[in-house]
Amino acid sequence: MLRASPGTERESAPKCGGNEAKTGQAEELRHMRTFFEFFAGGGMARLGLGPAWRCAFANDVDPAKCAAYRANFGGETLIEADIAALKLEDLPAVRADLAWASFPCQDLSLAGARAGLAGARSGLFFQFWRLIEALSGAGRAPRLIVIENVAGLMTSNGGADFRRVIETVAGGGYVVSAMAIDARWFSPQSRPRLFIFGFAQECAPRRRSAPPLDSFSPAAMRASLGALSSKATRRWRWLAARPTARPNMRLEDLVDINAPDWCAARGAAALSMMSARQRATVEALRASGDRHVGAAFRRIRIENGARVQRIEARFDGLAGCLRTPAGGSSRQMLVKIEDGRVFARLLSPREAARLMGLPEDYRLPEQTTAALKLCGDGVSVPVVRWIGEAILTPLLAQEAQAA
Template identity: 45%
Template sequence: MRALYEFFSGGGMVRAAMRDEWNCLFANDISEKKAAAYTANWGGEHLKIKNITDIKPIDLPGRADLAWASFPCQDLSLAGNGVGLNGERSGTFWAFWKLMMALKKEGRNPSLIALENVYGTLTSHDGKDFESIVRAIVAGGYRLGAMVIDAARFLPQSRPRLFIVAVNANVAVPEQLLASGPSKTWHPSGLVHAFESMPKRLQSRWIWWDLPLPVDKPKELKDLIEDNPKDVQWHTKEETKRLCSMMTPINRLKVDRAIEQASQTGEQVVGTIYRRMRQGLQRAEARFDGVSGCLRTPSGGSSLQTIIVINQKIVRSRLLSRREAARLMGLDDDYKLPERYSEAYHLTGDGVAVPVVNHLAQHIFNPIIDTIKAIELADEAA
């Protein structure tokens, strides 16, 4: 079976995406609370709860085919503090990379390395942070490519994220995985600009991954909503009115149109609301396009996401439930969530969308590793 190391593992959403086809040899996170959720779902015998700077090669058993690292985004986020890879949190990339290079000295570095982070990674410090990551990967003996994948292609959540996939330079990548140039689907202008801004030496080690579109149409937000969640209460009429009073005329018009739609069709209309600071005022911004806003952790200063549900002309609102947040990340309903609301919301908001990881596995990771193993078997037979 293919083998995986999962760094910055959180609640094990990469594990959730790959559990049937990959064996996780090692997982790591610094958070005791997230580790508790990981253990509840996947067991803890292979989990190390410590700072990645304290992880040593001896802690990593065997040799993994893939090392996945969703390193912290706070210092790279467009809404963050701007310190980038020099920051205490996002700078943990360097500790991860040091570990990968230590494994290389032992002859057991992974054939594949995947990194996931926010879109702001491309523009942090005018692109210098992204170039630094690419430079380190190339110097480490890998070729690489990147994609910006929005979870909205798989789930009813707007969640664009940068995915960097690096492959050992000695590995022959199957031709069907390679594109001749960028695609509009996975390689937006910001990524293309970042590539074109790099030195030619780094460009020569670049791969334009040819990733197919998902076959299945994603569910809509209304399909994931609980009728009677136990962990959140419906707002009072007064609270809902106050929330609507915080809207600009444009956003209030969205609500009015949703009420009209519900009245005409007799069907329930579901949307989401985020409260944001706009020009010194707190505003409520609504959307009714069948997709939720990006789940964010409140530690970054964002408000919790609110659900607005309209039946006929009755408008109700409440916070997103724990299970709804998990569904928006693609977690099955049998996934065990923390009992405390804040811990569950933090766990999911910090995670990676499960079907996105699975899509990468099916169309990039699995074919490459299977090709490597087939060649190894043929060499052994010879």
Template identity: 40%
Template sequence: MSTFAEFFAGGGMARSGLGPDWACLFANDKDKKKVASYQLNWGNAEITDKDVKEVSSTDIIGEIDLVWASFPCQDLSLAGGGAGLKGEHSGTFYPFWKVIEQLILEERSPKIIVLENVLGTLSSHDGEDFRAICRSYKKSGYCFGAVVVDASLFVPQSRKRLFMIGVKNDIGLNEALVSPEPIEPFHTKRLRQAVNQLDPNCRDSFVWWNVPTPPHRNVTFADIIEDRPTGVVWHSEAETARLLELMTPVNLAKVTAAQRSERRMVGGVYRRMRKDADGNKVQRAEVQFSDVAGCLRTPRGGSSRQTLLIVDGQNIRSRLISTRETARLMGLDDTYKLPENYNEAYHLTGDGVVAPVVRHLAHHLFEPLLSY
């Protein structure tokens, strides 16, 4: 059985993705409510609510095959203030890496180190934050590569994330796991541009991980919607009518098309401030009917929660997305226990990693690397 440690663990979605053949030796998250959810699903043994700045290698017992770190994204995202790795939140990368350096000094180097974050990591501070992370891998004796994965390949949610994967230099790389050149869809133009800006010394340690694309997803957004949701209530007819009144003619045309589709259609609605014909800012409701939901985000920072518009012929209803539906969008099965409080559950799921993406990377990359 392979072993792992999970930093910034949240509700343990990386653990869910890795699966039962992986043994957790350590997990941390400073958010006590997230820790409570982790314990509710995985037990009390491995998780601590220590801030990563307070964690040391002595908190981790044993040899670790893989370290997973979904460090905070606020300072790297478009919605953030642009502080990058110098920011209060995303800057926790550095105390995390200090723990890695302690493990290396103790001759307990993790075989694989995985970092997950938003795509803003590639361009933050004109790419310098990405280059700093790459230099950390290089300096610590790891070859490394990256993939960009849109969770919509696995679940009905548009959620693009960067996964940086480093492997100890003394681990042999099966030639089937690397490509001599970047390959779509996981090596995007944006990633290639960031890699091209690495200094030659660092670029020598970069590899293009060769990950197969998954089978075609056969679950749509409408498939995960509950007929009798818990924790949310259907809007009144007047509330739904008001939502429609906020739509532009183009968005109303989308609703009309959904009514004519001869099947139930589910649209995700966001309220945005837009300029009208006179240049005045007005609130608009924008709807998107596709087989995927918009990216789940945490309520903090001004990100709005998703409203659903369910169209079945002439019948139009609306409501907030339920927390169980958000969990399904993260690839969690219905046995996963969620907080009873709506905002806490929404925050937990919106701040996590999509479990089937982790499973795909584990099956096609991590596990072959460890068995080679």
């Protein structure tokens, strides 16, 4: 049996004296919702769910992410191990309200080889589901399941991988749904992600009619759903919840505008690698006399039959989707236009953390690459918060009212 390693608590527990305090704490814990956090990373799902939820179990295999998890939350519930090594006895003997799984995206991402669920990394979804089946067999199936991954899951292998996840969850006795959510609704980062939901019958949504076509239930999703088995189709429900307003926050509000590493030479180099159209955009912004901050990536483009490396920037107030730092081209750049000059530098780990919704006191790994990987692999904290408040909590309350 694998065991959690306590590590060091981020904050010391409040010191309360007497049996009354202990009784009060026990009562508070009794009313908290419990969740299991699979593929936990740095604990972003835990942060998003917030203090009304109690983490009863967490698991990840990455040492740097696990170290960050312990530094921020302690390690009492965290098991650092390959999910394939976990067994039923490693999980708490409780029925969790929620099992959250942000399983690896490398084989599903448009930037990867797209091996899909047959790949060694994204195929770990089935190890997660093995544990859900074990919990179900023990009478402890979680009431709710959330599975998060890149939007590319909807089209992987012509939509077959998406359907396989839906069929798997439905085959486990759950009512199923899905929603595509871009983090830009909550923070200045373009980060589209797919969320697949499983609901125990007692807390399932009731809507069967499809909502109007929108970015939350896009055409790619609907096309795949048309090929579901009759059993999975009967178990499918649509979610009516939608974010109502985008934030007033811009990329410029989250970056360190006076950081010492803004570099005019790097800005000139970036400008020289832009297409003529992009340079014209920068020149127009420069002529305005205002300050503008944009985000940029290196891209390889085919021009006149040759491979050309380009810097492609955006000045719409959003950062591009954070990635893991697998190579130089995956590091996002910042471009600042100020006083008629162009400056550039790399996005810092702390700025990446802000884009993911992590608080300023969140303890990132000290190594830059590890910190950027933690952020690039993570789930947006404010997106999780919205899911918890708009979908999960109301459905659990619906179950409680019916009891």
